[in-house]
Amino acid sequence: MSFTPLVALKSKTGEFDSLRHLDEGENAAPRVIVELLDSVQPEGRGVIRSLVDAAVELAVRGRPAWVDPHLLTSAGGLAQCAGGPFEHLDNRIENALQDRCGLFTPDVPALVPVVPASATDTQLRAIALLQEHRPREVVVRFRDLGTDRLADRLGHIAHLTRLGDQAMHAVIDLGHVETVHPRQVEAARSLARALTDHLGPASTTLLAGSVPHTRLGYATTVRDRVEVRLWSEVAAGVGGAVIHYGDYGVVHPHPPAVSGGDARLPNPYFVYTVPGNAITLRRQLDREGGKVAEGAAVEAFSDIADELVARQEFAGSGYSWGDRELAGCRRGGDRTAGSVPRWIALATSHHIAHLTRRAPGEL
Template identity: 25%
Template sequence: MRLLTLYIPILKGLRWEFSALAHLYPATEHRILPLFHLIHDQSRSVVPTFLKHLDHQPLEPGSALDIAVECHAPLTHQLRDLVHTPLFHISQRCLAGDMPRVIPVLRPDSPAPTVAAARHAAAQHRRGICVRVALHQMEANPHHTVDHVRDLLERAGQRPHNVRLIIDVGAVSGETTLTTHTTLVVKAVQALSETDWQLLAVSSGAFPHPVELAELPRRQPHPYLRYDASLWRRVTSELPDSRLDFSDYGVVHPHRPPAAPSSAPDPFLAYTVGEQWQVRIYDRRLPGNDDFMTLCSELTQSPDWPTAGARTSWGDEELLSCARRTRGSGRAGGPSQWLAWATSHHMETVVQRLNRIGRP
């Protein structure tokens, strides 16, 4: 019987995410299920790029990490049959190489070819499936949504005990939204808990939008509440007998464009501290990205720096190297590295908190 809470980060298949995953501590791999939500269209090579990143950031031999994959095709993209679905190609490629096992992700309204591809992938990888249900679709009648999910499982050839069901809340910002969503999620969990799923998780995101961050004063920490963690904590306290796993969008906004900034932004870092993020952005005063080293130096001397220091995560090791100016001939990295290090710290911190105090 699984006693510890599982962490399911929602990712977009970007290179810096794979860098963070490739450096997870072994103990963390058993407590995390990365879910990649890939937006597929004909104008972008989403699947080849995803597989290239997976190839270039191989996991350690014997890694316990599986990955859940959702390939969402816009309504304008016509899928003819399962072999033309992005999910089918990802599943087959992962089977052919030394890659993680794939858990296909479906929604109640997934088109028939995607359901067929998920059924095929589940049979090949033998890891079951995930189903994501949007909270707004459950508001009127949660039990009606359960019926839709059961119909989906019949089409996918799955039984509930092989299914990881995720209630997808979306963005949570502010106390009012938190209170409203808590009530709705409690009702949804009560309806869904009548079925014996492999796991039931609540997913939401609270990190601020880049537009909001752009206006922040520079060279000082800005605290932001992790309302996604607060939502999970409130729901689990109201339903102490329900076993809920935790899912979030990490240190990016749920609707953030799936790419690192194309221009050269000011050095920045989103650092997870308890149920807050401390966001630091430094204006440019030194050559290149050297102001990031100053940022790291001030972080490591602040109360935000964890007791375990660089042992907290691979990301913290890199941040300390930047603070000491010992990282690769003094290089401070760039936006992709800063996001990778922040994500590494966030993932390890969330799992460690879940293991230690039962809260993310």
Template identity: 25%
Template sequence: MPISIQLKLSNPADFQLMSRGETHYVAALQTKPGELLALQQACAETWAGLTPILEVLGPRSPGSQPFSRARVNGWIGRLAKAVGTHPIYLDRLRLAPDHPAESPGGPIPVLAAIHAAARRRQIVFVPVLHLGDATATQRQVAESAAVDGRGLALRVPLLDTAVAGGRSFPSLIQETLNAVEVEVVGADLLMDLRQLPDDAEVRVDDLASMVDALVSIGQWRNVVLLGTAMPMSLGGGVVDAGTIGRRRRTEWLVWLALRRSRVSRVPIYGDYAIQNPDPPLDAADGQIPLGMRAAIRYTHETVTIIPRAKAPRHEEGREQYRQLCKLLVEQPEFAGREFSWGDREVADCADGTCEPGWEDHWRGAGTSHHLRFVVNQLAGLA
């Protein structure tokens, strides 16, 4: 049954997040400290070509009690500090949208609490709805779309197209848009490949056919293709300890091939920056295994350069990151100290003018470089 909501007078189709069209960039980022710091330090030129998807990362063990107002406000306060007035997509990760959260009027779904907190902070956001979300979640996203007048984004798992009940994939998408009473011209389509395994061959013609089928639903406001080749872990032979690995940026190469194909509408390029779609292990939760080794991920044209420490993290501590920085600045691909905040951190750590941080800091430095690099890379195609 459609959800009856009084829409705001503004037209969602007129709200634009992508100032550079096909050569704009969408990065799916978790609300981890490093990624938020990278956004906070991003220069105006980077923001001009970037629209991030911010995934509010919930706790690994949420329990059954409502999230406190202070906790939700803390999540959104840190996010607001990072993005300022820049428009974003607002999503969630490892967070059940119907988990209760405190409010002055009693418990409400945490997704509704997140949207309300973001609104109070004057964050310019487009809410993200996942294909297959429950009716209650659809209602929460529909309410935000109605209140703010910016439409919504529908996130679709592109390689998982099995649909129950004999319905086609496009028909399920249209049913979802009908349920939230948002027309396709006021919606963004986020097609998500997630991780592309090393042994998976993506046939560009087949991918183009899938994109064409979803684009044919109507005149989407924006169409985005997300993906990454970055695995969850660098162990197991992905990058040997004590070496400098180079991982192919398969998601970038696939998008370039799709751009050259006969696809009816070239999607905007999107990725997961330097991380896997799933949350990383967290030292604060005691999840870091003793054998874990430090690494820094550094984006270049078609590869990610990854210097990885020889000894385990617990033996050498933060100092091993200084050695990795020294290795990185010696590589011909190093863009120089002035390229981004992340590059300055690498250079300063290498020459001893600052102390090395832990994982979150270097996650932020690598993300900072990546965002600037990809925005420049796309601008070069215009």
């Protein structure tokens, strides 16, 4: 099986915008897990429109989005949709796909559902309803690294989701990691070996992320991407099977708590992925009386772009849409970036190109 990286995205417009500007190459699209948040409202255009557009782009490339609703609360709009979030999104993405492609609509499902390894029977039967509409693969996400009764669990999931001849993929999710712990490596190896034995040709992916939850200081830093070393050690211990690499892009694995208070513009920042590391650049905005002068964020980000493009690690303006836009954001350029979604879009675009363009040993 060919190596295919995976990126878990948090239902933010910036991340979705990056997917609308993927390269045209045959392998330019990674696998993508879309983690649904309550901010994705079924009505209106907002985030859900960006989500649908991104999912259509992935489906056109033959790689439907893997959709995970585990972060939704019962109070969220998607959770309250008739038929549930899977059915609602499946219909919307499928309709948008047909509108775009017409007679040339690709023969793929609109989305691939992600379920936890501990899914309830009710959750699994919801997937079976999707299968009645159109057979599709299923992704099982493991946060518990135990292997007890693994075969029984997988068999139960396959039966209740009416998986049939479709593949079952596995994602071993380690969440946020700061160091490589030998015990964690061995536990993940053990589960990966067991999963590859049971799932055969379907994919098994190790997912982790090391982006800090907060950004401290304003000096440019180079941080070790621990998730790459962790994946490398786990994959090396699973002989004869491909263990795919997965990460959380350029954001922390856990979404920030929603607060109704402070909506002020953050200090401009950028996370730039390079082999084995991530460069973080940040600028401080002057706030007189709590207010930021108009255009200050754009000017500060231009300063970030000037510094990053001048560094030897910069991949070049032709490397990705994000790199091209970044180069245009320098002083005197024809682009600007003054908001968090824009910064995230450019960084995620470069990150995806980094993962899909490089050989496994160069991540």
